[in-house]
Amino acid sequence: MGEAWLESGAHGHETYAYDYGRSLLPGPDSGAGMWRYQGLLPRPDEPTSYPLPVGGTPLRAPGELRERLGLPGLWLKDETTGPSASNKDRATALVIDQGLRLGVKAVSTASTGNAAVSTAIGGAAAGMAVIIFVPADCAPAKVELMTAMGASVFRVREGYRAAFDLSRRAAAHFSWLDRCTGVSPLTVEAKKTVSFEVWEQLGARMPDVVVLPVGDGTTLIGAAKGFRELVACGVLAKVPRIIAVQAQGCAPLAWQWHGARAPAQWPGTVADGIEVPQPVVGDWAIEEVRLADGNFITVTDAEILDAVNLLSDAAQLASEPAGAAAVAGLRRASAAGLVTPGETVVAWVTGANLPTAPVTVERPGAAFTIKADLDAVAAALSLL
Ligand SMILES: Cc1ncc(COP(=O)(O)O)c(C=O)c1O
Secondary structure, eight states, rough: OOOEEEEOTTOOOOOEEESSSGGSSSTSSSSGGGGGGGGGGOOOOSSSOOOOOOOOOOOOOHHHHHHTTTTTTTEEEEEGGTTTTTHHHHHHHHHHHHHHHTOOOOOEOOOHHHHHHHHHHHHHHHHHEEEEEETTSHHHHHHHHHHTTOOEEEEEEEEHHHHHHHHHHHHHHOOOOOTTTTTTTHHHHHHHHHHHHHHHHHHSSSSSEEEEEEESSSSHHHHHHHHHHHHHHHOOOOEEEEEEETTTOOHHHHHHHOOOOSSSSSSSSOOOOGOOOOTTTTTHHOOOOOOHHHHEEEHHHHHHHHHHHHHHHHHOOOOOOHHHHHHHHHHHHHHHTTSSSSSSSSEEEEEEOOOOOOOOOOSSEEEEEOOOOOHHHHHHHHHH
């Protein structure tokens, strides 16, 4: 195992560092899925007791989509194949893996929807209580999935950022495992494993450019850290460019990147997974895009929905709007000359709406609509 320690980055958030070298990379006997990158994960060198499969998602070569977009070097990193059909399963697994070692009995998170569904599944499978904080307008179907899997769900009236802050306070107060994205350094560590997989799946090569959607920013930060660690380990000369995609209806980081002042109120977007008006690790994500010589672009809801259809028609891939946003962004990036046909490009497809709960429990959970207030949480939990 590589020794890992926490450092404080320039962005003010804690992040893990390692004594980098080739010996930390996996070998032929390293197993499958995310745990294969044991040398670059902050956990003891022992098998996980997390019960669900995680990572090892396909890198697809979408023939018809390549033709339609005029990009022969396009690949899709298909993150829709995990237990909750989104890329959130990696972070959920690494956080719960630690909780199981510590003997923690409950896990909580704030979420726009998918991290919550993922935590509800992972927590139920691992035998933990799950407490979720979502904005009050979170998709009802996602809330139903969470309660079907036994989670207690708090719909917070003041929106996602208030839900996030409340989730953190509640986790500290009740001693729950805190899976909140970005601020739990484990979430970045888990998400970086996507980049390791892309590198291996391309035959120990890197693409020229990657395109991914941005909500809070953790998916991007994780991907960027994975590439930087491959450079630090001495197997890669330089990191790929990163094109970050936001929905025009909620694009605070794209506006900040382009030096514009954000509107007081965003109109919203059909891509609920990336509808994050105040990203938790936004400055860090911007710094990573700069380090990777990248760019931010925005896409309309119509373009996002077109991308959902395109992925279905030309790549036989089901995706939800946030999951298809990178492909919408790729079309724009290609039209703007930010990506050229001779380049190797990987677009992240980050999620597909899960139709039904894969784990059902004897006693379903409950959903409460509350003000962002710790006493309201305590009162509701005492009713259970
Ligand atoms: C499907 C999907 N894609 C992308 C994202 C954005 O990820 P991040 O918040 O890490 O930027 C999310 C976040 O919830 C999501 O659900």
